[in-house]
Amino acid sequence: MQPATPKGPSDFDTFIKGLWKENPVMVQLLGCCPVLAVTISMRNALAMGLATTFVLVCSNILIASIRRFVPKQVRIAVYILVIATFVTIVDYAIKAISVDVYKALGAFIALIVVNCMILGRAEAFASKNTVWKSLLDGIGMGVGFTFALVCLGSVREILGSGRLFGIDLFGPRFEPWGIFAAPSGGFLVFGGWLLFFGWLQARKQARLQGDAK
Amino acid sequence: MTTVAKQGATPTPAAPSSAYMIAVMTLVATLCGLLIVAAYQITQKPIERNEKQILQEAILGKETGIMPRAERLTTYAVNLQDKTVAKLAEGATAKEKFYAGYDASGALVGIVMEGVASGYGGPMKAIFNYAPDQGIIVGFSVLDHRETPGLGDKIKTDAAFLENFKELAVTYAPETQTITNPIATVRHGRKNQPYQIDAISGATISSKAVGRLLAKSVEVMTPIIMAHIDQIRRGE
Numbered sequence: 001m002q003p004a005t006p007k008g009p010s011d012f013d014t015f016i017k018g019l020w021k022e023n024p025v026m027v028q029l030l031g032c033c034p035v036l037a038v039t040i041s042m043r044n045a046l047a048m049g050l051a052t053t054f055v056l057v058c059s060n061i062l063i064a065s066i067r068r069f070v071p072k073q074v075r076i077a078v079y080i081l082v083i084a085t086f087v088t089i090v091d092y093a094i095k096a097i098s099v100d101v102y103k104a105l106g107a108f109i110a111l112i113v114v115n116c117m118i119l120g121r122a123e124a125f126a127s128k129n130t131v132w133k134s135l136l137d138g139i140g141m142g143v144g145f146t147f148a149l150v151c152l153g154s155v156r157e158i159l160g161s162g163r164l165f166g167i168d169l170f171g172p173r174f175e176p177w178g179i180f181a182a183p184s185g186g187f188l189v190f191g192g193w194l195l196f197f198g199w200l201q202a203r204k205q206a207r208l209q210g211d212a213k
Numbered sequence: 214m215t216t217v218a219k220q221g222a223t224p225t226p227a228a229p230s231s232a233y234m235i236a237v238m239t240l241v242a243t244l245c246g247l248l249i250v251a252a253y254q255i256t257q258k259p260i261e262r263n264e265k266q267i268l269q270e271a272i273l274g275k276e277t278g279i280m281p282r283a284e285r286l287t288t289y290a291v292n293l294q295d296k297t298v299a300k301l302a303e304g305a306t307a308k309e310k311f312y313a314g315y316d317a318s319g320a321l322v323g324i325v326m327e328g329v330a331s332g333y334g335g336p337m338k339a340i341f342n343y344a345p346d347q348g349i350i351v352g353f354s355v356l357d358h359r360e361t362p363g364l365g366d367k368i369k370t371d372a373a374f375l376e377n378f379k380e381l382a383v384t385y386a387p388e389t390q391t392i393t394n395p396i397a398t399v400r401h402g403r404k405n406q407p408y409q410i411d412a413i414s415g416a417t418i419s420s421k422a423v424g425r426l427l428a429k430s431v432e433v434m435t436p437i438i439m440a441h442i443d444q445i446r447r448g449e
Contacts, residue, residue, distance in 0.1 A: 092260070
């Protein structure tokens with residue numbers, strides 16, 4: 001619980017940190033269950049990312065706007081209530097927009113409620129910051145989450161079924177690499193991406209140290 | 214993190230009264246309830262339309278449907294206790310029902326039944342087209358399933374497997390009003406009877422679930438449908 005600093009980070013920093021420096025999936029390793037479960041195809045990954053972003057942004061806004069009235073003792077219950085409300089709304093909305101997507105995402109839409117990234121942002125950010133900052137934080141984190149889902153979804157769809165957005169890439173002679181569509185393949189690809197981002201991070205750090213000398 | 218305030222080096226602010234906490238939670242809960250009701254009201258109509266459209270497409274669709282020859286559908290509700298059937302009014306729902314399809318001249322083309330069974334990954338829901346004149350199942354389509362991608366989900370796509378449902382015998386005996394030889398799934402390559410389903414090699418559990426699904430629906434529904442087939446033919 002840090003005291004409110006007089007000079008906070010700029011609006012742009014608030015937005016951009018979720019994309020890269022504090023990416024919820026690749027750096028904080030939060031909300032990995034839907035990341036592994038629904039990223040069989042790009043369409044599912046995008047839909048899940050957008051649904052989660054919507055819930056995150058809406059709950060951040062509402063929680064930030066009522067943060068002064070909510071007593072500390074009941075805050076978690078209130079946050080869960082708010083998050084569950086927006087998840088229910090998203091659930092209805094997806095069903096109304098496309099039954100195909102709804103079927104593909106299945107139980108994982110309802111499980112956005114327990115995505116620790118969303119409760120994490122409510123507790124760590126929205127409960128201490130203005131509505132505007134919370135909105136930016138929500139969008140940044142949501143886009144970062146979607147980006148991570150798309151990273152996995154693209155690799156898994158290309159290798160696992162030879163397609164991208166449902167469009168055949170390699171023709172009929174390509175034998176799909178079934179394991180990438182299976183849950184175990186999700187872990188493999190996720191591990192690969194973590195390795196890649198870790199390597200980027202390490203290289204950046206090494207360069208910074210080199211500059212300092 | 215939450216207990217930090219308790220060991221107060223600084224004097225902690227007095228805890229708010231229970232009444233205040235309850236009031237805040239009630240207020241937030243009411244607000245959330247209103248939001249959900251509003252969302253439900255807005256999305257209810259499109260959701261119903263979507264579901265109806267998917268079912269219509271699965272039955273009547275000229276390329277993917279299981280009964281492309283039919284022009285219109287009538288829904289019948291089935292009463293399992295009295296063993297009667299009755300036309301279902303538009304907008305009404307029934308637990309046990311089937312769809313009778315008629316061609317442009319009004320002749321009965323086939324009867325679409327629904328079935329559920331437990332597959333490898335969870336519940337599986339499917340519809341199939343029963344042609345009462347020939348006593349065979351002539352079309353089958355999975356509406357919902359949780360089978361393994363790449364293995365069990367072949368029940369939707371495997372051409373050889375779907376070949377089973379072009380002419381699958383329903384052995385209904387009118388004298389006893391029973392099914393003499395229930396539909397059963399046999400191991401890949403062992404099919405030698407018209408009422409058997411040739412399983413997909415590597416997806417036996419999913420194939421067997423399809424067999425159970427068909428056998429169960431056929432056993433419950435066919436005797437009732439066949440007892441009222443003239444009523445259905447007349448479209449009453």
